[in-house]
Amino acid sequence: xxKAIEVRDLSYRYERSxxxxxxxxNLEVEKGEFVLLTxxxxxxxxxLCRCFNGLIPHFYGGxxxxxxxxxxxxxxxxxxxxxxxxxGFVFQNxxxxxxxxxxxxxxxxxxxxxxxxxxEMRLRVDWALKTVGMEKYRYAAPYELSGGQxxxxxxxxxxxxxxxxxxxxxxxxxxxxxxxLKIFQLLDGLNKRxxxxxxxxxxxxxxxxxxxxxxxxxxKGRIILDGxxxxxxxxxxxxxxxxxxxxxxxxxxxxxxxxxxxELPLTTDEAAEIIRRIMA
Amino acid sequence: xxxxxxxxxxxxNGFTAxxxxxxxxxxxxxxxxxxxxxxxxxxxxxxxxxLLKPTRGTVIVDGVETKDASVAQLxxxxGLVFQNxxxxxxxxxVEEEVAFALRNFGFPEDEVExxxxxxxxRMGLLGYRKSSPFSLxxxxxxxxxxxxxxxxxxxxxxxxxxxxxxxxxxxVEIRRVIDSYLETGRTVVIVTHDLEFVVDxxxxxxxxxxxxxxxxxxxxxxxxxxKLMDDASLLLPQMTELAYKLGNxxxxxxxxDENDMLEVVKPLLKxxxxxxx
Numbered sequence: 001x002x003k004a005i006e007v008r009d010l011s012y013r014y015e016r017s018x019x020x021x022x023x024x025x026n027l028e029v030e031k032g033e034f035v036l037l038t039x040x041x042x043x044x045x046x047x048l049c050r051c052f053n054g055l056i057p058h059f060y061g062g063x064x065x066x067x068x069x070x071x072x073x074x075x076x077x078x079x080x081x082x083x084x085x086x087x088g089f090v091f092q093n094x095x096x097x098x099x100x101x102x103x104x105x106x107x108x109x110x111x112x113x114x115x116x117x118x119x120e121m122r123l124r125v126d127w128a129l130k131t132v133g134m135e136k137y138r139y140a141a142p143y144e145l146s147g148g149q150x151x152x153x154x155x156x157x158x159x160x161x162x163x164x165x166x167x168x169x170x171x172x173x174x175x176x177x178x179x180x181l182k183i184f185q186l187l188d189g190l191n192k193r194x195x196x197x198x199x200x201x202x203x204x205x206x207x208x209x210x211x212x213x214x215x216x217x218x219x220k221g222r223i224i225l226d227g228x229x230x231x232x233x234x235x236x237x238x239x240x241x242x243x244x245x246x247x248x249x250x251x252x253x254x255x256x257x258x259x260x261x262x263e264l265p266l267t268t269d270e271a272a273e274i275i276r277r278i279m280a
Numbered sequence: 281x282x283x284x285x286x287x288x289x290x291x292x293n294g295f296t297a298x299x300x301x302x303x304x305x306x307x308x309x310x311x312x313x314x315x316x317x318x319x320x321x322x323x324x325x326x327x328x329x330x331l332l333k334p335t336r337g338t339v340i341v342d343g344v345e346t347k348d349a350s351v352a353q354l355x356x357x358x359g360l361v362f363q364n365x366x367x368x369x370x371x372x373x374v375e376e377e378v379a380f381a382l383r384n385f386g387f388p389e390d391e392v393e394x395x396x397x398x399x400x401x402r403m404g405l406l407g408y409r410k411s412s413p414f415s416l417x418x419x420x421x422x423x424x425x426x427x428x429x430x431x432x433x434x435x436x437x438x439x440x441x442x443x444x445x446x447x448x449x450x451x452v453e454i455r456r457v458i459d460s461y462l463e464t465g466r467t468v469v470i471v472t473h474d475l476e477f478v479v480d481x482x483x484x485x486x487x488x489x490x491x492x493x494x495x496x497x498x499x500x501x502x503x504x505x506x507k508l509m510d511d512a513s514l515l516l517p518q519m520t521e522l523a524y525k526l527g528n529x530x531x532x533x534x535x536x537d538e539n540d541m542l543e544v545v546k547p548l549l550k551x552x553x554x555x556x557x
Contacts, residue, residue: 039447040447041417041418041419041445041447041450042417146317147317173444176315176317176513177475177513178316178514181515203447206518239449241448241450243447243451243476244448245518246517246519246537246538247519253539253542254542254545257542257546268518268521268522269525271522272522272525275522275545278550279528279549280548280549
């Protein structure tokens, strides 16, 4: 069975640029994983995501060396519209994705381009809106919605295509913490219930680490660390620009005074349980 | 001093974003304005430099009502860094962008050069001085926007969501800029969702919800009040949430950071050393 994502010896340089922004990247993502991808600004994480949906090389051009396969398709040899059936992409700002007069039209847009018949289209739009909890807003105009609601519609538009993989590039940057958490919970549900493979670029690790099965850290165009969040956080990730959750920083302090934790807690519930156990 | 007195603001489309706001910001204060998306935070700070004039009520900056002053006059005193920096840039190079206000305010050319160099270095942008502002990454644009305001040292520095898209190292640098600004006796106001950034900064916190101020006080008091934070659609800081979950009378809920938590938890722990989970 094909992997969700396979990257072999990938290096990439943008057009008219003098240096590679990706250097010798190797990566395998199995179906059903929830991958959290992070790193300092300019580390190459956004560029790597653009290789998953074919924006690189088909839109950005540039010089791509190595192989990228997504759901068994070679990205170099597959046009963007074919890749879109396998990989959905959600941007930081939902406004770059929504342009119709109603929510329903925006969600149906990709399907119309595929020439899917009306009954099937209606079923998929209903299902996608329901999945993201926006079924009540189908006739609303996207610009009347809040930022969090618009981001949900953008996710619904991607889900309607029934992709195997969803890639999101800082989808909550402009959202307040509560709204951001709801988006992460939605992704967690899609991953666990539907087996959707999630690749999420995020800086807000305090809110999202608990949902990720895997944390990948990039630095200067390379993948430098790759593992379970609860164990990777033992490393001093601050020097790579990572916003280490405060809970983790507290448990590292406990380690400094002599405790050892195989896995660091990622939720306050887990943390409270551990502390109760070590309290007199 | 910035005085906001019973201010209402209704946008031309009929949306009322501020509904009776009263707030006084004194010189030298560090104030964080927090609340959910659409609470009115950005609308409020746009009143400080006269970009918006109240529909009802008054805003007074150092004794002058903003209604009677031009944006040009006010912007020397109140430097506002927008949430989306693209709205702010218009120069061809990073260097010119930062020098623009200084030249506009009539600083001598050698002083312009000295200050531009210093602020670009501080913000990690020296390597881009000849680049177009629009060629920068999101995080770099944000720092350029801050640099182009900080460089002329306005009495009041207002930052709208300064930490969006910033990694840890850059956040530390932004905090240093804020700290050194405060050390000179000037005033900093930030609008932010970034709870943990506020925890490190420990400012006075003003909570807004639906166009009104619903709380105003010390960071420790406001951020640890679960009812208030919920009303403002905010989550509790992680350490505060942990204190709530522990429900131990010896662990106060006003704890915001890991150092304070360690101090109170340490004496309560058993078998120190060699303990493994």
